[in-house]
């Protein structure tokens with residue numbers, strides 16, 4: 272008899288293993304219409320059909336009845352900026368003007384620990400109420416911003432990767448630092464937070480244009496000294512940005528080559544956007560086992576371009592989905608997948624629901640080198656999951672009444688779904704967010 276703290280009954284969907292082509296996904300997918308998930312000490316013990324286990328719940332095990340809900344692994348957001356929560360939906364500009372006009376002024380406030388703490392709490396509630404249990408997060412240049420975020424995430428038991436922005440040029444004085452300061456403050460944060468509980472540190476140079484060669488050299492040095500940290504930055508998002516990088520770094524063969532030269536590519540490196548890559552850059556991402564983040568709502572909102580999913584698969588580059596709030600326009604992964612589908616449509620790529628949910632769960636986990644811990648219901652993984660109510664509006668109820676199978680249900684969820692569909696979010700075997708039933712009924 273197994274020991275377990277909770278037994279969750281409901282419908283379960285996950286992708287059980289990572290794949291190298293979308294064709295393998297159907298075989299790797301698992302749907303259990305009436306299933307039982309056993310948890311203990313924050314980990315998954317087993318997932319099986321209800322009948323087998325129903326009569327033999329061990330004593331002390333609490334049964335949670337989520338019948339009628341679809342339970343999937345917690346969503347993984349592979350690229351997001353927590354300080355930009357308060358400036359989501361800023362009108363009219365593309366990347367470089369948007370940064371100067373809206374982003375930098377807002378980020379200037381995060382020297383203040385109180386403001387950082389308040390916004391960290393708000394941000395993490397947004398993630399959890401949208402079913403996102405793990406994220407790779409940008410702070411600001413201020414160490415206070417990252418102290419506040421890690422501290423709040425630690426209190427919730429969330430698996431989170433974050434880092435302080437490193438930048439020393441082409442930004443307001445209040446947001447720039449010297450390479451030496453950047454090195455020292457980053458080092459202190461790594462020593463304070465990296466591998467504390469479920470927290471990990473990401474070296475976070477903002478992007479090549481705000482990094483001098485001296486700063487990039489400091490990033491290289493830190494990565495060498497702390498080889499198990501992550502590297503998180505932006506790459507090839509906007510055509511003007513790409514041209515600017517070529518002007519700033521004329522010796523390099525292209526944008527990615529700037530990062531590559533400083534040994535910032537690799538297994539735990541994640542590059543957001545990647546919309547205007549040369550063939551050789553895709554090859555370099557593959558050879559170095561680097562990962563990319565596809566941020567559809569941001570790419571459309573800033574008019575940056577269309578992510579090429581087909582090439583990403585063909586080149587064998589690991590990919591996760593990012594909301595990229597506040598250039599992205601939602602924290603919600605269902606809405607983000609719906610926009611990803613439309614980005615596919617514009618390029619004649621059919622993003623199936625199965626593939627979309629893979630990218631948002633196990634694929635994202637793989638991109639973050641966390642697939643040993645999260646992304647599916649395999650025994651031993653962290654008990655991070657989300658219970659989805661498939662029909663919370665008249666339109667959704669009508670449409671789900673017509674849907675024939677799990678694939679259609681999932682696809683309609685990513686087309687019509689949003690935060691109203693998130694019934695409960697569990698982290699490390701504890702329910703950390705639950706929707707207000709009375710509000711939902713209203």
Ligand code: GUN
Pocket residue numbers: 352366370374477478505508569595598
């Ligand atoms: N490139 C450099 N900084 C940023 C940022 O804050 N958001 C986005 N979308 N791209 C960036």
Ligand code: ZN
Pocket residue numbers: 350351352505543595
């Ligand atoms: Zn970003």
